[in-house]
Amino acid sequence: MIDSYEKIHGIFDDDPSKKEVLGYPVLGYLPDEFIFNSDLFIAIGDNGVRRALSKRLHHRVTFASIIHESAIFSRRAELGSGCVVMEGSIIKVGCSLGEQVIVNTGASIDHDCLIGDFVHIAPQATLCGGIQLGEGTLIGANAIILPGVKIGAWCTIGAGAIVHQDVPDHSTWIGNRLQDKRLKIGG
Numbered sequence: 001m002i003d004s005y006e007k008i009h010g011i012f013d014d015d016p017s018k019k020e021v022l023g024y025p026v027l028g029y030l031p032d033e034f035i036f037n038s039d040l041f042i043a044i045g046d047n048g049v050r051r052a053l054s055k056r057l058h059h060r061v062t063f064a065s066i067i068h069e070s071a072i073f074s075r076r077a078e079l080g081s082g083c084v085v086m087e088g089s090i091i092k093v094g095c096s097l098g099e100q101v102i103v104n105t106g107a108s109i110d111h112d113c114l115i116g117d118f119v120h121i122a123p124q125a126t127l128c129g130g131i132q133l134g135e136g137t138l139i140g141a142n143a144i145i146l147p148g149v150k151i152g153a154w155c156t157i158g159a160g161a162i163v164h165q166d167v168p169d170h171s172t173w174i175g176n177r178l179q180d181k182r183l184k185i186g187g
């Protein structure tokens with residue numbers, strides 16, 4: 001997506017065997033003393049890793065946000081820095097998305113939703129109106145969150161789930177119910 005809109009100067013990656021990605025040079029590990037002349041985008045899906053890198057770097061770089069041209073993003077919605085809004089997704093009036101949020105392909109976020117930092121909303125997930133998502137939560141592909149539901153921080157909502165009630169922090173929800181913590185699913 002970045003390739004469609006902007007010049008990419010290079011890619012940082014900890015893996016020394018990677019020399020190029022999509023024809024762009026891999027610059028190796030990101031050194032602490034690196035001086036940025038361009039915006040940075042953290043292209044990492046893991047919400048916790050994205051948070052850690054963002055905290056490490058935010059004082060010395062500006063994070064780019066990317067909205068694909070096929071997405072519908074209400075002019076009455078807000079988006080933080082470092083976000084990506086992918087192909088065919090819809091963000092409607094009154095929504096507020098924090099920093100480093102991934103809105104994946106075809107996801108739908110209806111009116112007045114409040115989305116915390118470092119959230120990932122996977123492909124084709126549907127958020128009805130007035131939903132709140134805490135920091136770092138993953139909404140699995142094709143999940144449906146019913147109107148007004150509040151989901152806490154660092155939760156995992158399974159692919160295809162239907163969430164019909166509030167979910168506490170650090171919980172996992174699969175299918176149509178909260179999982180017993182003893183199952184230790186989704187950490």
Ligand SMILES: CC(=O)SCCNC(=O)CCNC(=O)[C@H](O)C(C)(C)COP(=O)(O)OP(=O)(O)OC[C@H]1O[C@@H](n2cnc3c(N)ncnc32)[C@H](O)[C@@H]1OP(=O)(O)O
Nearest residue numbers: 104122123139140141156157158159160174175185186187
């Ligand atoms: C472009 C992209 O790809 S973006 C990435 C989007 N990613 C996703 O949408 C993934 C969301 N993750 C999931 O749905 C995962 O399956 C999780 C987090 C719910 C569970 O993962 P794990 O903790 O590894 O659980 P595991 O695979 O061991 O399954 C545990 C049990 O739950 C069941 N289960 C797992 N996921 C689901 C699901 N989504 N719906 C219903 N049942 C499920 C399994 O069948 C298994 O049942 P069993 O104990 O009766 O055999």
